[in-house]
Amino acid sequence: MKIDFIISSLGGGGAERVLALMANSLAKNTNNKISVITLFEGRDNYQLDPSINKVNLKQTKFVPSHTIRSVLNLSRHYWNKANRPDVIISFITLTNLITIIVAKLFSIKIVAQEHNSYLRYMKGRKKITNFTKKYVYKLADVVTVLTSFDIEYYRSQGVNAIVMPNPCSFIPITNNSHIREKTILAVGNLNRYHHKGLDNLIKLIEPILKEFEEWRLIIAGSGDTGLDYLRLLATEKGIIEKVDFIGFVDNISEIMNKSSIFILPSRFEGLPMVLLEAMSQGMACISYNCKTGPSDVIENDINGLLIEDQNMAEMQSKLKELIENKELRKVLSTKGIKSLDKFHISTITYRYEKLLHEMIKL
Secondary structure, X not given: OEEEEEEOOOOOOHHHHHHHXXXXXXXXXXXXXXXXXXXXXXXXXXXXXXXXXXXXXXXXXXXXXXXXXHHHHHHHXXXXXXXXXXXXXXXXXXXXXXXXXXXXXXXXXXXXXXXXXXXOOOOOOHHHHHHHXXXXXXXXXXXXXXXXXXXXXXXXXXXXXXXXXXXXXXXXOXXXXXXXXXXXXXXXXXXXXXXXXXXXXXXXXXXXXXXXXXXXXXXXXXXXXXXHHHHHHHHHOOOHHHEEEEXXXXXXXXXXXXXXXXEEOOOOOOOOHHHHHHHHOOOEEEEEOOOOOHHHHOOEOOOEEEEOOOOHHHHHHHHHHHHHOHHHHHHHHHHHXXXXXXXXXXXXXXXHHHHHHHHHHO
């Protein structure tokens, strides 16, 4: 089976990480011929299996619109019949728009992956995002969504939508008896601090870090503009010396393995891979119950703590409880690891291969 994965770039991000995971996993089956196509140039933060064909589309000059330019570039690539796959898997709303148009032009089967709730749109792109979700997605053979929250909406729009969760990228640890550092970890693109709730995190954690002096906050993620803003905010709150901004890191699993508490303060999510990853490394997880994502992973008071969406007082209270109660952290850690079977890469890969074979037979 010839499969093309298409995304804007392979820079740091959850969707990019999912693409790399799925492409590498599907490439293990020697009957699959995998290509990864990126629409724009940029740094590749994720390593692909050597058998995968990596294609970066050449940019068409003198076309100001990114969308039109990408449609032309991808059409040029598929004009050559030898380049056409059995099925395309595309990632993220605007790339899905581009790819669905081109797939229909060349009669190629397509799975469009949506990684955010239908309620969310990128700043300044509300109209084109809503247009894609309401009118273009129904042209795709399948649209995958991360949680059951979105299914009713898409099906009401005539979209063939199914739930396909992200795979956990890390193998769950088997030895969870080691001593952990007194650190609270948050992960997210710093330039998207509002979306990821990192601004509110600095505010809510101020009194906690001042009360529990031996504890620190680590924030992992890239983004120069967001870094400047968050550092200034931490300085104003008087906790800059207790907050470590470590940037984008390749060894986040090692940091998770050493840290005690993972906090997800997001205002919006799809299915947060980073929550799965933290749980796999034995961290005690606490998260706002934002509209989609966390509740599909955390069963409250069983394998983590779910906090009423954006209830800062409750988040502070429960975070303090986690800090003070080592036994609670241990219980949540142990049960979190055991709850990840449905997100295992082999489980998701099997479901994808089954779906793709069914599509090709139609």
